[in-house]
Amino acid sequence: MPRDALTPLAQGPTPAVSGDALRVDGDAVVYRLFDVGYEISLDRVLELLATEAPERVRPVHGEAQALQIPNPPITVILGCDDVVLGRERLTVEVSARIFDFGVVSMRARVPAPPGISWNGFIDFGEMLDSASVIPQLLDDRLGHLVNRLEECIKRPAIAEQTEDYIVYRVARLTDLQGQPALPSLLHDTLLSPLLLNDRRTLSVEAMRELLPHRFSYTSEDLAILTWDNALIVDPSPVDTDVQFILEFANAQLLELRFYDATLDAELPRMYDRIEAVRPGVRGLLSRRYAPLLAQLQRTVADSTELVERVENALKVTDDVYLARIYAAALELFRGRAWRAGIDRKLAIIRETYSMLNDEQQSARSEALEVAIVLLIVLELLLALFRH
Numbered sequence: 001m002p003r004d005a006l007t008p009l010a011q012g013p014t015p016a017v018s019g020d021a022l023r024v025d026g027d028a029v030v031y032r033l034f035d036v037g038y039e040i041s042l043d044r045v046l047e048l049l050a051t052e053a054p055e056r057v058r059p060v061h062g063e064a065q066a067l068q069i070p071n072p073p074i075t076v077i078l079g080c081d082d083v084v085l086g087r088e089r090l091t092v093e094v095s096a097r098i099f100d101f102g103v104v105s106m107r108a109r110v111p112a113p114p115g116i117s118w119n120g121f122i123d124f125g126e127m128l129d130s131a132s133v134i135p136q137l138l139d140d141r142l143g144h145l146v147n148r149l150e151e152c153i154k155r156p157a158i159a160e161q162t163e164d165y166i167v168y169r170v171a172r173l174t175d176l177q178g179q180p181a182l183p184s185l186l187h188d189t190l191l192s193p194l195l196l197n198d199r200r201t202l203s204v205e206a207m208r209e210l211l212p213h214r215f216s217y218t219s220e221d222l223a224i225l226t227w228d229n230a231l232i233v234d235p236s237p238v239d240t241d242v243q244f245i246l247e248f249a250n251a252q253l254l255e256l257r258f259y260d261a262t263l264d265a266e267l268p269r270m271y272d273r274i275e276a277v278r279p280g281v282r283g284l285l286s287r288r289y290a291p292l293l294a295q296l297q298r299t300v301a302d303s304t305e306l307v308e309r310v311e312n313a314l315k316v317t318d319d320v321y322l323a324r325i326y327a328a329a330l331e332l333f334r335g336r337a338w339r340a341g342i343d344r345k346l347a348i349i350r351e352t353y354s355m356l357n358d359e360q361q362s363a364r365s366e367a368l369e370v371a372i373v374l375l376i377v378l379e380l381l382l383a384l385f386r387h
Contacts, residue, residue, distance in 0.1 A: 017185045019119035025172035026121065028128055029243065030108045032138040033163040033250055035258045036146050037102045037153035038306065042074050044152040045098055052076045059241040059322055066318035067245075067326070073105075074098045078141055083134065085110070086127045092134070094141050101310045102153070103251040104145065106138040118186075122193045125168060129197060129229075135164070161261060163254040166229040167243050168194060173233060183222035183233040195226045213328045215242075217321055225325070225332055245322055248314050249329035255310045256338035259303050263345035266299055270352060292356065300349055307342060 046054055054076040058069050078094045090110060097105040112124045128134065142158070150156050173181045188207040193199045196210055213225040222233040223242050232242050273292050316323040330336070 017181075017187070017190070019122065019190055020117050021176055022118040022181055022185065022190075023115050023174045023176070023178075024112065024118055024121045024170055025114050026168065026170040027109055027111045028125065029167045029169065030110060030128065030134045030138070031105055031163075031165040031167070031247060031250060032107075032135055032142075033103055033105045033165075033247075033254045034142055035102055035159040035161060035254060036104050036142075036149075037157060038155040038302070039102055039153070040098055040100050040104075040149070041152045041154075042071060042098065042100050045074050045149060048149065048152060049074075049076050052078070057244070059244055061239070061241055061322070063320040063322050064241060066316060066320040066323045068315040068317055069313065071100045071313065073100070073248075073251075078145065081137055083137060085131055085133065088113070092137070094137065096141075096145055097247060097251075098149075099248075099251050099313065101251075101255060101306065101313055103254055104142060105247055105251055106142050106145075107247075108134050108138055110134065118190055121168075121170075125166075125194045125229075126197065129166065159258050161254060161258045163250050163257070164228075165246065165250050167246065168229065168231045169243070170231070170233040171235060171237055180220075182219055183216070184219070186222070186231075186233070191224065191231065195224060195229055195231055197228075213332060215321070215325055215328075223325060225328055227332060241322055242325055245326045246329055249326060249333060249335075252310050252313065252330075253333040253335060253338070255306065256335060256342065259307060260338055260341050260345070263299075263303065263342060263349070267345060267348065270296065270349065274352070274356070296349055296352065296356075300346055303342065303346060307339070311339070 042056070046056075054074045056072040057075050058064065058072045059067060075095060075097045078096055080091050080093050083090055083092050093109040095107045095109070097107065099105070110128060112121060116124065146153070146156065146158065170183075173183060173185075175181050188204075188211060189201065191211060192202055192207065196202075202210070211224060211226065215223045215225075220233075220235055222231070224231045225246070230242075230246055234242075270292075273295075314326070316326060
């Protein structure tokens with residue numbers, strides 16, 4: 001059956017399997033995304049990081065043809081670090097994915113102890129979610145990377161907004177006898193402690209509301225999305241397409257949040273600048289509006305261009321498996337709501353620009369009328385003096 005015929009996995013009756021009856025081989029990828037500038041030249045990044053063997057990656061499976069990525073991001077491995085997580089010393093692989101619209105996604109792949117029970121995997125997730133050592137490691141690595149890439153970044157500056165996400169990946173799920181177990185055995189009471197960070201027994205309604213986004217292609221794979229994290233069960237270690245889509249959606253979300261916050265801060269400053277200029281604006285002095293109008297025009301142009309570039313960075317051309325996961329991620333991350341908020345604020349700035357421009361034109365017209373009247377009076381006076 002083709003993937004474009006699939007629907008999100010329905011949650012039906014599942015066997016009552018305990019978390020101690022399942023064994024897991026897997027890991028977690030901690031994502032921390034940053035806005036580092038207005039735009040990044042990926043071609044120059046490839047040249048600058050040539051010794052680290054950077055790659056331009058995109059989804060590789062057939063259903064990925066439904067996704068168009070005009071300027072694929074660059075992935076580079078930055079090395080490994082030893083960190084202490086709980087009582088364990090783990091080797092963490094750090095990498096980065098660089099997007100042309102100004103986002104750098106720092107990633108830390110943290111291995112779970114092999115053959116751990118599902119309940120142990122939940123403990124691993126809780127420990128990882130609350131640990132500060134991984135975010136600090138990614139923050140430090142970002143600083144070094146941005147310093148190296150500064151010449152590739154237009155208007156370099158690391159924004160305050162960040163986006164954090166964790167993908168728990170299970171490569172092998174077995175029972176106590178070591179036999180492969182199907183991911184359908186992972187019922188809601190096993191999933192909610194990991195994905196919702198809540199060990200209480202939740203109601204069926206709460207489970208349905210909080211864990212609605214489930215996708216599966218075969219009986220051996222499963223993808224479940226939430227706001228903060230996701231679970232991917234896939235026996236193929238090279239199949240990271242779902243992770244790629246989720247990372248891309250998080251990068252787009254970060255940019256929408258960044259420009260929403262930028263416009264939030266711009267509106268009060270705009271009103272203050274108007275008040276500062278308006279008392280002194282009379283007649284020809286109305287040209288004092290010119291710098292303000294130019295600033296408003298730049299703000300609208302920059303915001304509109306960047307948001308359009310972000311949204312066009314990945315296009316869905318058909319309704320297939322990865323496309324549905326991408327659409328679900330955008331819905332989950334409230335991409336439309338963020339875009340609507342940006343559009344409202346841009347509309348306010350455009351209306352303000354139009355109002356100020358009209359007022360400036362009106363002031364110039366009045367100044368011209370006054371000048372004409374003065375010239376007429378001067379001509380009359382000169383005529384009287386001649387006689």
